Amino acid sequence: MVLAMGAAEVGGDVMFKVLEKDLLAENIYRMVIEAPLVAAKARAGNFVIVRVSEVGERIPLTISNSDAERGTLTLIIQAVGKSTRDLVQLESGDNLRDVLGPLGTATEINPDVKRVVAVMGGIGVAPMLPLLRAYRKAGAEIVSILGARSKELLILRDEVEDLSDEVIIMTDDGSDGEKGLVTDPLRRMLEQGEKFDLAIAIGPARMMQASCQVTKEFDLPTLVSLNSIMIDGTGMCGGCRVSINGETKFACVDGPDFDGHAVDFNELVLRQGYYRDQEEHAETCQTFGRE
Amino acid sequence: MTRASKTRVEMPRRDPKERGTDFKEVALGLEPELAIAEAERCLNCRHKPCVSGCPVEVPIPEFIQLILKGDFEAADAKIKEKNSLPAVCGRVCPQETQCEQVCVLARRGQPIAIGMLERFVADQASAAKKARGEAADGQQAKPKYKERIAIIGSGPAGLTCAADLAGYGYGVDIFEALHDTGGVLRYGIPEFRLPKSIVDEEVEYVKSLGVNIFTNVAVGLTLDFNEMLSSGKYAAAFIGTGAGLPYFLNIPGENLNGVYSANEFLTRANLMKAYLFPEYDTPIKVGRRVAVIGAGNVAMDAARVALRLGAEEVSIVYRRSREEMPARIEEIENAEEEGIKLQLLTNPARILGDDRFCVRAMECVRMQLGEPDSSGRRRPVEIPGSLFTMDVDTVIVAVGQGANPMLTTRVDGLELNKWGNIATFDECGATSIPGVWAGGDITTGASTVISAMGAGKRAALGIHQWLTEKREQA
Numbered sequence: 001m002v003l004a005m006g007a008a009e010v011g012g013d014v015m016f017k018v019l020e021k022d023l024l025a026e027n028i029y030r031m032v033i034e035a036p037l038v039a040a041k042a043r044a045g046n047f048v049i050v051r052v053s054e055v056g057e058r059i060p061l062t063i064s065n066s067d068a069e070r071g072t073l074t075l076i077i078q079a080v081g082k083s084t085r086d087l088v089q090l091e092s093g094d095n096l097r098d099v100l101g102p103l104g105t106a107t108e109i110n111p112d113v114k115r116v117v118a119v120m121g122g123i124g125v126a127p128m129l130p131l132l133r134a135y136r137k138a139g140a141e142i143v144s145i146l147g148a149r150s151k152e153l154l155i156l157r158d159e160v161e162d163l164s165d166e167v168i169i170m171t172d173d174g175s176d177g178e179k180g181l182v183t184d185p186l187r188r189m190l191e192q193g194e195k196f197d198l199a200i201a202i203g204p205a206r207m208m209q210a211s212c213q214v215t216k217e218f219d220l221p222t223l224v225s226l227n228s229i230m231i232d233g234t235g236m237c238g239g240c241r242v243s244i245n246g247e248t249k250f251a252c253v254d255g256p257d258f259d260g261h262a263v264d265f266n267e268l269v270l271r272q273g274y275y276r277d278q279e280e281h282a283e284t285c286q287t288f289g290r291e
Numbered sequence: 292m293t294r295a296s297k298t299r300v301e302m303p304r305r306d307p308k309e310r311g312t313d314f315k316e317v318a319l320g321l322e323p324e325l326a327i328a329e330a331e332r333c334l335n336c337r338h339k340p341c342v343s344g345c346p347v348e349v350p351i352p353e354f355i356q357l358i359l360k361g362d363f364e365a366a367d368a369k370i371k372e373k374n375s376l377p378a379v380c381g382r383v384c385p386q387e388t389q390c391e392q393v394c395v396l397a398r399r400g401q402p403i404a405i406g407m408l409e410r411f412v413a414d415q416a417s418a419a420k421k422a423r424g425e426a427a428d429g430q431q432a433k434p435k436y437k438e439r440i441a442i443i444g445s446g447p448a449g450l451t452c453a454a455d456l457a458g459y460g461y462g463v464d465i466f467e468a469l470h471d472t473g474g475v476l477r478y479g480i481p482e483f484r485l486p487k488s489i490v491d492e493e494v495e496y497v498k499s500l501g502v503n504i505f506t507n508v509a510v511g512l513t514l515d516f517n518e519m520l521s522s523g524k525y526a527a528a529f530i531g532t533g534a535g536l537p538y539f540l541n542i543p544g545e546n547l548n549g550v551y552s553a554n555e556f557l558t559r560a561n562l563m564k565a566y567l568f569p570e571y572d573t574p575i576k577v578g579r580r581v582a583v584i585g586a587g588n589v590a591m592d593a594a595r596v597a598l599r600l601g602a603e604e605v606s607i608v609y610r611r612s613r614e615e616m617p618a619r620i621e622e623i624e625n626a627e628e629e630g631i632k633l634q635l636l637t638n639p640a641r642i643l644g645d646d647r648f649c650v651r652a653m654e655c656v657r658m659q660l661g662e663p664d665s666s667g668r669r670r671p672v673e674i675p676g677s678l679f680t681m682d683v684d685t686v687i688v689a690v691g692q693g694a695n696p697m698l699t700t701r702v703d704g705l706e707l708n709k710w711g712n713i714a715t716f717d718e719c720g721a722t723s724i725p726g727v728w729a730g731g732d733i734t735t736g737a738s739t740v741i742s743a744m745g746a747g748k749r750a751a752l753g754i755h756q757w758l759t760e761k762r763e764q765a
């Protein structure tokens with residue numbers, strides 16, 4: 001066998017073991033996995049690519065937390081297609097076939113930033129946490145806006161509260177916090193003249209786009225994290241390309257963080273959707289037996 | 292002694308109609324009688340021009356003589372003295388511009404089919420071993436020296452360098468960023484030209500020599516290259532990370548859905564086995580009418596994969612003429628036989644999309660050949676007013692690859708040339724850092740499997756000589 005390497009010491013046939021797994025909300029799981037080499041090098045903004053089995057897709061996932069001493073990574077997974085569904089089938093004690101990382105350019109933490117507004121929607125909380133930790137550590141004040149469709153889908157709320165000076169909860173149906181979109185309080189604060197040095201928006205592409213439209217009006221620099229379709233994650237295929245100020249960049253190596261005001265979100269959304277029908281096809285085949 | 296035949300044997304290939312619908316190997320290989328008849332044509336020249344035409348100096352006349360004796364396994368062992376991947380090389384080397392080009396027989400007729408014989412020998416030996424239930428046959432010795440060598444990349448350069456270093460007596464660890472071994476042999480060259488079971492066997496052979504291979508390690512990210520050396524864990528390193536940065540044309544519409552780099556298209560199909568979707572999870576989308584831009588071997592591979600995935604019409608779009616096409620003649624012939632069309636002297640100007648952001652057409656201009664440029668090839672110039680539209684729904688960009696900066700920009704003191712390739716300072720591929728060698732596409736830009744293997748071989752020698760000197764001085 002070729003050795004899948006995960007041990008801090010080179011030489012063992014080490015698998016990537018799932019140590020913990022819990023359900024955060026419907027179809028959203030937290031997994032703690034063993035990947036010491038990645039954990040030792042992971043920084044805010046990095047991601048990994050994992051594969052469940054020999055026939056599996058390469059799935060990019062943001063590192064939500066890492067523990068260099070324990071040699072573990074925390075990943076938040078939303079089961080939305082066949083591959084992520086297969087991933088969340090794993091239980092503690094099971095092994096992932098492959099884990100590669102830490103990939104991407106780590107986020108640069110700007111020491112001049114004293115006040116941050118962090119806008120997150122859905123699963124976007126997971127990649128946001130390392131940034132909140134980093135800015136917290138750098139002494140910045142943090143106002144978080146956490147949004148979801150409904151109360152049941154709000155995840156990692158405690159973690160966000162621990163890391164923020166103020167948290168505004170938004171749900172589409174008003175089942176928790178305020179009823180409305182994450183951009184509502186964002187606009188309100190900015191209109192009221194609240195001052196921020198940086199906005200960070202992470203979540204579905206349309207949510208990031210809407211947030212950027214608001215912050216642009218107020219000239220507030222905004223960082224986003226893009227989740228384009230990826231294969232290798234090392235700059236080799238160009239499948240992850242995004243347009244930044246009209247220039248093509250590879251999200252996996254040049255990002256995933258970009259200046260939100262420079263991103264062509266419409267293109268991102270259209271590119272993300274290219275394989276949707278096939279994802280569904282794979283799922284149908286999974287449910288009804290393979291063709 | 293009478294020479295059996297003046298004409299060179301022809302490689303039996305599957306019928307183009309049939310083979311264009313699946314991914315099974317196109318070339319069938321020689322039967323023993325044919326191989327022996329071909330071997331009889333060898334003059335066994337004393338000055339062996341073929342050997343000097345081979346980047347890794349395979350003892351060609353010697354292995355051919357062993358075929359004549361009917362000892363195919365001995366012939367295989369003879370090749371493996373110099374070339375650890377004969378089953379690969381017999382399939383993908385451009386022999387017509389190397390060993391076969393300088394064959395004495397080529398002066399009066401057709402050169403001996405060295406590539407076909409190499410493949411024959413490797414396949415025979417492997418089949419014989421399998422029949423006896425034996426695994427790979429490397430002689431794994433305990434490393435003679437205590438120095439360990441790190442090899443970055445498990446493509447042809449890295450595998451060859453590793454095999455040779457293991458042979459000299461070093462402990463060798465290969466680090467591979469992808470989840471599987473072989474580099475371009477795995478993700479780039481399609482199954483029908485190089486079955487992955489062959490790559491597996493060759494990799495097993497290298498491992499049987501005592502080489503460790505660690506997948507999922509992106510050196511530069513997962514491990515710090517500088518630390519690997521400064522910690523003393525590795526005494527030397529070889530960088531053979533290949534040409535892993537796809538070039539695009541920078542024309543409007545290139546980010547439309549349905550536009551792929553050849554790297555993405557081939558990686559999906561080959562490494563991720565998307566041609567077996569949904570048995571394998573990775574999808575690949577191919578429309579009805581496909582344009583492949585470029586005319587190298589990678590372009591031919593992409594075109595032939597597209598055809599096999601069900602495209603109705605596949606065209607190679609190339610701005611120069613047939614003569615300048617960089618692909619091997621054999622591959623162009625294979626492609627044409629299968630029904631791939633050539634749109635020569637045609638340059639894409641713009642890709643047009645539909646309301647769902649998918650490719651619907653490509654605008655091109657016609658070209659004519661003008662004065663020779665710096666490469667000696669006649670420069671294509673646009674014919675004014677020749678804009679026309681090609682009705683396509685998939686575009687695959689195969690205009691070459693550059694150096695992937697992921698590792699090279701994270702190595703302290705590593706000198707690069709202006710294209711971002713690693714600069715080397717001697718025959719063996721020594722870099723600006725003592726103890727670090729490099730070879731293959733990361734130093735030369737996209738080239739051939741065998742030239743990468745040659746570079747890996749020379750680097751192994753360079754590393755061995757350097758370490759030997761160090762030991763003697765100590």
Ligand code: FES
Binds near residue numbers: 229230238239252
């Ligand atoms: S995922 Fe292949 S280049 Fe980014």
